[in-house]
Amino acid sequence: MxxxxxxxxxxxxxxxxxxxxxxxxxxxxxxxxxxxxxxxxxxxxxxxxxxxxxxxxxxxxxxxxxxxxxxxxxPLREARVLDGRSPFALSFAPGKGSTDRLxxxxxxxxxxxxxxxxxxxxxxxxxxxxxxxxxxxxxxxxxxxxxxxxxxxxxxxxxxxxxxxxxxxxxxxxxxxxQHLGRTMLLVRAAHARDHDHVATESFGYDQTVALLPLAGRVSSVVLTLPTDLAARVAALPPAALSAELTRRTDARLGAMEALGRVYAYPLAxxxxxxxxxxxxxxxxxxxxxxxxxxxxxxxxxxxxxxxxxxxxxxxxxxxxxxxxxxxxxxxxxxxxxxxxxxxxxxxxxxxxxTDARPGARIARPALLHAAARLSPVRAGIAQVLMRH
Ligand SMILES: Cc1cc2nc3c(=O)[nH]c(=O)nc-3n(C[C@H](O)[C@H](O)[C@H](O)COP(=O)(O)OP(=O)(O)OC[C@H]3O[C@@H](n4cnc5c(N)ncnc54)[C@H](O)[C@@H]3O)c2cc1C
Known part of the structure; x- marks a missing residue:
């Protein structure tokens, strides 16, 4: 042919x-x-x-x-990057006069x-x-x-x-x-008690990353990145235990979580x-x-x-x-x-x-986040890049 x-x-x-x-x-x-x-x-x-x-x-x-x-x-109106449990957030949102969503x-x-x-x-x-x-x-x-x-x-x-x-x-x-990263990303949709206001959050801990992607209504896609062996254990939890685990791992930022449906697992490379x-x-x-x-x-x-x-x-x-x-x-x-x-x-x-848990990196991380937050042209630039690509 x-x-x-x-x-x-x-x-x-x-x-x-x-x-x-x-x-x-x-x-x-x-x-x-x-x-x-x-x-x-x-x-x-x-x-x-x-x-x-x-x-x-x-x-x-x-x-x-x-x-x-x-x-x-x-719609995705804003994205916030959190450093673990610190209340400080690095925010990415469309600039003034621009469209109302990322x-x-x-x-x-x-x-x-x-x-x-x-x-x-x-x-x-x-x-x-x-x-x-x-x-x-x-x-x-x-x-x-x-x-x-x-x-x-x-x-x-x-x-x-x-x-x-x-x-x-x-x-x-x-x-x-x-590059095989030895981590697995778990995806599961979950209903929650509070509104997400169409803001996505990405929270970086030392042993996990948790992203919450705002869907229609009071529902988010919870994206948990964990070491692969731990991810397998979390994915296998029965529904009630999984919901409790999601509430705990998201620090109940959106209130109590209720897992809706199955967990999808993606080993990261x-x-x-x-x-x-x-x-x-x-x-x-x-x-x-x-x-x-x-x-x-x-x-x-x-x-x-x-x-x-x-x-x-x-x-x-x-x-x-x-x-x-x-x-x-x-x-x-x-x-x-x-x-x-x-x-x-x-x-x-x-x-x-x-993902660098060495002491030096742990100290540098909040400082880098605060520095990035102060450089608002840099932040606006990143938001523009994210929107354009
Ligand atoms: C958990 C997760 C979340 C993501 N979230 C986002 C996001 O928010 N935003 C974003 O931009 N991207 C995201 N991505 C990335 C996005 O999903 C991929 O970049 C995209 O699917 C790639 O499309 P593709 O067509 O190149 O490959 P694929 O979607 O992988 O499709 C490849 C196709 O090729 C076929 N195929 C494979 N091998 C053969 C073969 N030998 N012969 C014939 N057919 C073959 C497969 O069956 C498949 O249909 C995410 C990825 C993951 C894993």
Whole structure:
């Protein structure tokens, strides 16, 4: 089989890239391990995505935003960073005269469903779902992908969107810096006694990080980051004990907590690919950059990478150019490195600062927080960056 573009991975990044090529007249083959029904109606995975204004605008342009149920969108007005039990909070809020919110919170499964709806009937798109990739080979004029059932597909351009442990990236020979953090993030929705006022809080203790993401009504997504062995014990608690544990670990800031539904567990690992492109291939989404979720930017960056690559490929196709030209792929790589590099580095620095339990770091932490709070242009700048990306 011959096609113009092969995309491996039908997550948010892969689907956004495919949608970004709609109307370009390029033929696309999308390979996704999950069955098509699971893409059309994705299961809840517990993730609440904090969308930036830019991501919301991109989702509108792609035609995905309007298919998200209105009740599934919760505004995020402010984010506060707390140092353990200290009453001091570093606040990030939109500047004066700006829009009244930092972003919007939408569950990942709603976003995935909306993205699928935009591409399900896209002309010139072939689906290979419920199947994986057995082999990837580069040749002079493109890439050949062999599916698990032995069929072979060739194309001048291959786009890897198959998540942070991307097998396609490895098959292309692109190395990545992978850091397993020995911690697990637990996600559980909980009802609580007090209003959250649409303020998210992130509280860094020495043995745990607790984020509260405000959803509709008096409900929040509780995000607990714990050493992996402890996380397993907390995840296994029966409902009443789990609710009591959430109340205790959140210092009852929103009153008594009542766990709603199951706990989702994600062992934490970050990934930085040394290159985002190779001859006849590009990496997008988590396959390029697997961010630590603490700054809530993986989805936003993935969407940005998909939009940036799709714009370059569309333009080349429209002008009769080479859609896999080395100069095109270099431009994509440079643009995405510029977008992702500072955020990735800043996120790593935050994680280091807040997980370093050595006495020196413990002393430095409150001082750094207070210093950051005094530098209000810095704070406003960070809020702007968070909103823009
Ligand atoms: C707990 C948690 C909370 C998060 N919160 C936020 C947040 O608030 N804001 C934010 O911006 N980001 C957040 N993120 C990050 C965000 O969820 C990811 O960045 C985003 O899902 C990445 O999209 P993707 O399409 O690159 O990869 P994925 O969503 O992982 O999709 C990859 C797809 O590829 C398929 N696949 C994998 N391997 C193969 C293969 N070999 N062959 C075929 N198909 C394959 C998979 O089945 C999957 O469908 C969070 C992440 C976690 C873990």
């Amino acid at each position: 011959q096609t113009d573009v092969i995309v491996v991975g039908g997550g948010p990044a892969g689907l956004a890239f495919v949608r970004g090529l709609a109307g370009s007249d390029l033929s696309i083959t999308l390979i996704e391990r999950q069955p098509r029904a699971a893409l059309a109606d994705p299961a809840d995975d517990g993730r609440e995505i904090a969308l930036t204004h830019r991501s919301e605008a991109t989702l509108r342009e792609l035609g995905a935003w309007d298919t998200i149920p209105a009740g599934a969108v919760a 972003g919007q919170l939408v569950a990942n499964h709603h976003l995935r469903r909306a993205m699928f709806a935009t591409v399900q009937d896209q002309p010139r798109l072939s689906w290979e779902t419920g199947i994986g990739v057995a082999q990837v080979r580069r040749h002079g004029r493109g890439v050949a992908v062999t599916l698990d059932d032995g069929r072979r597909i060739t194309a001048p351009l291959l786009v890897a969107a198959d998540a942070r442990f991307s097998a396609t990236r490895a098959a292309l020979g692109i190395p990545a810096r992978v 970050t990934v930085w690919s040394t290159h985002f492109a190779a001859p006849h291939a590009a990496l997008i989404g988590d396959a390029a950059v697997g961010m630590h979720p603490v700054t809530a930017h993986g989805f936003n960056l993935g969407l940005r990478s998909a939009a940036s690559l799709a714009a370059l490929v569309r333009k080349a196709a429209a002008t009769g150019g080479d859609i896999a030209a080395p100069s095109l792929l270099r431009r994509y790589e440079a643009a995405h490195r510029l977008a992702a590099g500072p955020l990735f580095a800043a996120t790593e620095a935050i994680v280091r600062l807040y």
